[in-house]
Amino acid sequence: MRFVRESGLYPDVSVPQVYAWNTIFESPAGAPYVLMDFIKGKAFDLAARHDSGWYRGLRAVPESQQVALVKAMARLKASLSKPVPFTEIGSLVVDSSGTFSVGPLMAIHGESLGGPYKSVEDMWHESHEECLLGGIEECCDRTEESFLSFERFTPHDLMDRYQKLSALIPHFKIPEPYTPLVLHHPDLALRNIFFDEESLLSDDPKVACVIDWSGAQILPLMLASCFPLDMMTTPICQDPAEGAWYSVPYDSTYFGDPDENEAAAKRIRCEIRLFYLRGLFGAHYGQQIVKLHQDSDLPRATVYLDAQYYLKFHEVMMGGFHGWIIHRRWISETYWRLQMMPTGNSASGERLVIGPDVYRSTIEPAVVDLGLLEESRSCPGGYARG
DSSP states (O other): OHHHHHSSSOTTOOOOOEEEEEOSTTSTTSSOEEEEOOOOOBOOOSOOSOSSTTSOGGGGSOHHHHHHHHHHHHHHHHHTTSOOSOOSBBEEEEOTTOOEEEESOBOTTSOBOOOOBSSHHHHHHHHHHHHHHHHHHHHHTOOTTTTGGGTTOOHHHHHHHHHHHHHHGGGGOOOGGGOSEEEEOTTOSGGGEEEOGGGTTSSSOOEEEEOOOTTOEEEEHHHHOOOOGGGOOOOSSOSSGGGOOSSSOOOOOOOOOTTSOHHHHHHHHHHHHHHHHHHHHHHHHHHHHHHHHOOOOHHHHTHHHHSHHHHHHHHHHHSOHHHHHHTHHHHHHHHHHHHHSOOEEOTTSOEEOOOOSSOGGGTSOOSSOTHHHHHHTTSTTSSOOO
């Protein structure tokens, strides 16, 4: 939080002054604590409309207020998109003199992800090898009872995914417009944003302060372009699990069954509404980077459209061996899609990896069974076609 307050880069982002803190239970207070300024404002966290805990944050806000809050979060995200004066990927550290620098990349729960890294490719390659070593150890120690939990993920599958992901790294080179390093708040959600109460009923609610910067990272703009957590959605049915991502929302094409119960119908309506609100968020973000930073670059204005595939790849590369199991179909199909129809172009004309948010084969009968391509590699006549 000190960097946000002291750097001068974020005049539109307020954070409280921290006077003391401790992260262990053996502290003088008997628990982890942060002693900071009192900031008057309102956050949205409680389930306001329904008894179910699922309706929290933006979902619990009356629909009449949602658009204004989405625009406020887009403006906040645009404020944080100003390039930082660092050249490495990682997390911020400060020395005894108060000088900030980039240290190892830290996850939100305090786990070190290595680094600092000079490039995205270096970060992915190092994490990829760590995932392989962890996977080898786990496969070698696997017992008969734990075999089923791996869903028949064999040593052959492990090495197949390792080699495919290694081959994909050069294809996910981030185009230049999206490479500036920016500050990423990994837990940006309404529960961590306090609004000025007097402005809340207006069309332009004012952010009073932003808290909970634990795990803040320095990342390329492309990898920092995640929607606020309140705007994320996952499949209503978690089967298969591969449809659920931490960094990318699930855009459902399901409009519901008239015979479904009232609770299910309300949830489906909420999910569909969030899809449109995400479009509003992305468009307003593009408007705000022009207003705040005089940045009229077309690719950066549409980064929330272009980032989805890169965010998924980043999640797979940094998420550990079990992510290879959960998203093994995505890995395989991405590999084959890039062979068949390699890339699109960004607005700047640079190479851009594109693809569907959710592969159709995971939710309805496949139009083309790309899995057949793997089986046909050794067959005369080349690749199979649908």
